[in-house]
Amino acid sequence: MRNSKLYWNVSDGWTMSRRSLKHIFREPESLLMAIGLPIAIMVMFVYVFGGAIQTGTDYVNYVVPGVIITCVGFGSSLIAISVTQDMTGGLFERLRSMPLLPSSLMVGHVIGGFVRNAIATTVIFLVAILIGFQPNAGLLEWLGVIGVLSLFMFSLNWLFVTIGLITKSVETANAATFPMLFLPYISSAFVPTETMPSWLHAFAENQPMTPLIETLRGLLLGTPIGNNAWLTIAWFGGLLIVSFVIATILFKRRKRE
Template structure:
């Protein structure tokens, strides 16, 4: 019986994932924005600020890990709006009357968002290579990059599912993601934290994006990683677990309303 339920949930999750992927193909504007905005930010920082910011290496090499995180964050934020649209648009009510596992809706958004993020991140890296990015990573390091980015994207996707379940309209869903999208700008993504005022330096050093970016920088460029890898796993592994639990609770609450 348990295996049957798991199979049912998995197949329904795959059905809703295919729905999300079809939306990515049809809604080309969202995908282009998820790609275009990080690429524009990267080119702007490299071309406009690169000559003025001293990082001890070519600025394009320094800035790319932060742009990758910004790209993934922006792509994930779309999930909050999509979940809210499904909640208020009547899809959730229709699912309740069909032989579909209701939580498959959340799974579909998470995996679909991951696919969108993977596409956007790949394009950003390719553009970075064209404008001078020179990673030193081998196969093992690239696998490490994929692993840590997967953890980051999934944790953020589930967090934005929570946001989408909490709010009552699309406008609020769009606004509630802003603090998370802003965090990379107050980290070591674009400038060394040592250049910041002391009060901001303390925050930048101890918020989750900085160890994540330093881990990516270390894997891609061979800079020291230290404890940043374990801090990143702790931050985003914990966020993934908490967000999944909270999303499940909120979803069940919506079922009973």
């Protein structure tokens, strides 16, 4: 019985994941935006601002980890809008009358968002290399990059699922994602935090995006990582667990309404 229940849970999750994956390619606007916006930001910072920003290295090498984080954040934020649309547009009610596990809806959005982010991130890495990015990571370092980015993606995906379950309209869901999308700009993503005013420097050094970016920078370019890797795991591992638990509770409440 347990094995049968697990099988159907996995099967339902895969069904809703396929739905999300089909939307990526049938309605490619979200994928194009998830790729195009970070590329535009990267090109602008490298060719417009890069010459005026001193980082001790080629600016394109410095800025790429921050651009990747911005890419993932924007791609994941689309999940909040999609979940809100499904919860307010009648899909959730239809799932109740079908032989599908309703919570598979959340799993589908998380998996679909992960695949969209993986595609966008790969394209941005390739564009970065074309404009001069020169990573010196070995196999183990690239595996570390994949692991760190996967943790970041899943934690944000579940966070934005939670936001989508809370908000009552697409406009509200879109606005609610803004604070998380803004965080990379107040970190070491685009400029060294030492150049910021003292009050802003303290925030930039102690918010979760900075250790994440410094970890990626260390893995890709060989810069010192220090305790940033452990801070990254603590920040985003904790966010993943908390977001998953809250999303599950919120979803169960919606089932009882």
